[in-house]
Amino acid sequence: MSTNRQAAAVSPWRAPVLFLILAVLFVLEGTVRNGMFSGSWNTSLAILNMGLISAVAALGVNMQWGYAGLFNTGVVGFLAIGGLAPVLVSLPPVEGAWAAGGPRLILSLLVGLGTLALARIVYARTRRAWTVALVLILGFIAYRWLFDPAVTAIEANDSARTGNIGGLGLPVLLSWAVGGAFAAAAAWAVGKVALGLRSDYLAIATLGIGEIIVAVLRNEDWLARGVKNVTSIPRPVPYEIDLQQNPAFVDFAARWGFGTAEASGIWVKLCYLSLFLVVLLGIILLAELALKSPWGRMMRAIRDNETAAEAMGKDVTARHLQVFVLGSAVIGIAGAMMITLDGLMAPNSYNPLRYTFLIWVMVIVGGSGNNWGAVLGAVLIWFLWIKVEVWGPGLIGLLVGPLPDGDIKAHLLDSAAHMRFIAMGLVLLLVLRFAPRGLVPER
C-alpha cells in the first residue's frame, strides 16, 4: 500500500522475462522426466489450467486490494458460491423436484429476503427496535413454515441419485456469468454492511461470509446435494472417450506421434486452456481499460489518500462497494470455471487456507496493483504449490539425512506435506517485507 511503495524504477523487460521463465518451467514439466519434473504434457497442462483459473481469481482479489486497498478474506466463499452456478444452470432438471416443492421453496426464499427488506424499511421509518424485531420474528416464522416442508419434499425425491432441486439444463458456459452474478450479490450484501467502517472490519466480515457460504453448500442438500457431492457436471469441451473413438482424431494423434489416450487428454486440456485464456484476457482487457479511464484514476486516488479524495467530493464508501462487488464477481467467475474444469462439486474441498490465503499469496507475490503481476504470481505460485508436494519429501529427506534413524526422523519425513503451509506463509511474509511491490510492480 501507499506506505510501502518503493520509488525505484523497474526495467520494462522484467515482466516479459519472468513470463518466459514461467513458460520454460511448464515446457520442462511437459518434456523432461527426472526427479523434479514429470515429463508429461498432461500434467503440465493440468497445472497450467488450474493456474489460469487461479489467475482469474487473483485478478479479482487484485481489483479489490491492488486498486482499492480492500482486504477480502472470504475468497473461498465467493469461489464456492460461483461454483454453485454450474450446478444450478447446467445440470439437467431433476424429475419431480420442481413439482415436489420448487414454487414453495422460491416463495420461502422471497419471503426471507422480503422480511429483511421490510425490516430495513420499518427501521428507517419508525426507528423502533421492537417493531423491527417483531417483523423479523414473524418473517422468520413464515419463512420456516414455507421452507421446511419444501426442502423435505425435494430431498425425499429420489434421494439416492439426486435429492436436490436440479439444474436448468442450459449451456455450462452461461453459468460462468451466473457464478459472477451470485458472488456479486453476496459481496454487495457484505460490503453494504462492512465497508465505510474500520479497515479490518471488512476482513473479519468477509471471513465470516466465506465460512457461512461454505457451510450452506455443505449442509443444504436440496441445493447441491451437500457433502454427497454433485458429479458429472456437463462440459463445454469434448470427452476423452468420444475423441478416442473418433477415427479422424486417432489419425490426427498418430500423425503427431502421440498415443490416442495421451493425445485425447492433451486435446481436452488445450480446449479448456483456450476457453480460460479467452476469459482471462477478456477480464484483463476490461480491467486495463477501466483503470486507464477517469474511473481508474479516481480509484487509485482514493486508495492512495482517502481523505483527499473525499475532500474532492468522491464518495469513497460507494466506490469501495463498487470495486468490491466487481472484484468478487470476477472471483465468482473463477469459482464457476473451477467447478466446470473438475466436473465435480465437492463442498468439503473448500478449505480457506487453500482457496483464500493461497490466492492472496499469489497476488502479493505477483505484484499488487498490476494485473499481469497477479496473473504471473497466480500461475507461478500454483506451479510451486503443486510441485512442492513432489519436491518436499525429497528435500526433507536430504535435510534429515544426517539425523540418526528414529521417531523424529520418521515424523519429519511424514510431515513433509505440511511444509507447504510453512513455505507459503514464509513466502508471503518475505515478499511483504522485502519486496512489497511484488515481482511485477505497479507502473
Next chain:
Amino acid sequence: MDILNALVAFLNFVFIPAAAYGAQLALGALGVTLIYAILRFSNFAHGDTMAFGTAITILVTWGLQSLGVSLGPLPTALLALPVGIAATALLVLGIDRSVYRFYRAQKAAPIIFVMASVGVMFVMNGLTRLLIGVDEQRFDDGARFLIGVRDFREWTGLSEGLALRSTQALTLVVTVVTCAALFWFLNRTKSGKAMRAYSDNEDLALLSGIDPERVVRLTWIIAAALMTIAGVLYGLDKSFRPFNYFQILLPIFAAAIVGGLGNPIGAIAGGFLVAFSEVAVTYPWVKVAGYLFPGWQPGGLLQLLGTEYKFAVSFVILIVVLLFRPTGLFRGKSV
C-alpha cells in the same frame, strides 16, 4: 416439578455448555482485544497460535503421562500448561521481532499488519501440523464428572438429569482466576498502567518515558498466556482439532468487536454474549417446551438453526453490531 425439570434441562443443555464455551471465547477475545489495544491490528493468527500453544501443552502432557505424573482428579494438562505458555510466548516474541516490529517502525497501515498476521497464521498452521498433525486428539484425564447424570437424578428425584463435566467447571474457575489476575495487573501494577496509558494515547505515553517496546513485549507475553489457556481449555472441553481453532477465530472476533475492540471488560461480556446466543439458537428447545407446556405437541424440534450454522450466529451478531454500534457495546477504540 415440570418447571424444575425444564430448568434442569435448560441448565444442562444450554447454560452450562454456553458458560464454558463463553469463558473460552472470552479468554480468546481478551487476547485479540489486548493486541488490538496496544498494536492496533486484528490478529488473524490468533486461532492458529492458540492451536500451537495447545499442541505444545498436549505433547508435554503426553510426556508427563508417560512418566506417570498426574494431578489426581485434575487433568495433567494443567501441569503442562506453563510450558505451553512459555513456548508460545517465546514464539510470538520471536515473530514480533522478525515480522511486526519492522512495520511498527515504518508506521505501516493497520491493514498491512493484518496481512502480515495472515502470513504468520500460515506459518503457525504449518508448525502445528508439523508438531501434532491434523487429526483429532483427546488429552483430558482425571475425573470426568463433578456431577453425574445418575447421581443427580437419585439425589433430586427429578426425571431430568444434570451433568457437570470437570472440564467445564475447570474452565470457569481458570477463567475467573485468569481474568482477576489480568485486571489486577492492568489496574494495580506499574507495567499494567503503562500498558493502559500506551493504549489510550501513544504519544503521551512516549512523552512520559514509557518504553514502547517493553509494552509491546509485555502485551505479547500476556496474549500468549491468554491464547494458550483459552486453547487448552477449549481442547479439554471439546477436543483438539487444529482446523477448529482456525474456525473459532470468527466467534472470537465477533466477541471482541461486540464488546468494543480494545476494551477488556467488553471482550469478556462479548464472549459470553456470543456463546449464549450461539447455543440458544442452535439448541432444539422441544424438550424444555415439553416440560413447560405438557399439552403442546410441536411439529419440529423447535431449533432455530442447525448446529452446522453456529458460525452464522456470530456473524449475524457481528453484522448487527457493525450496523448499529460499530464501536461495540462498551465503546472500544476506533482507528
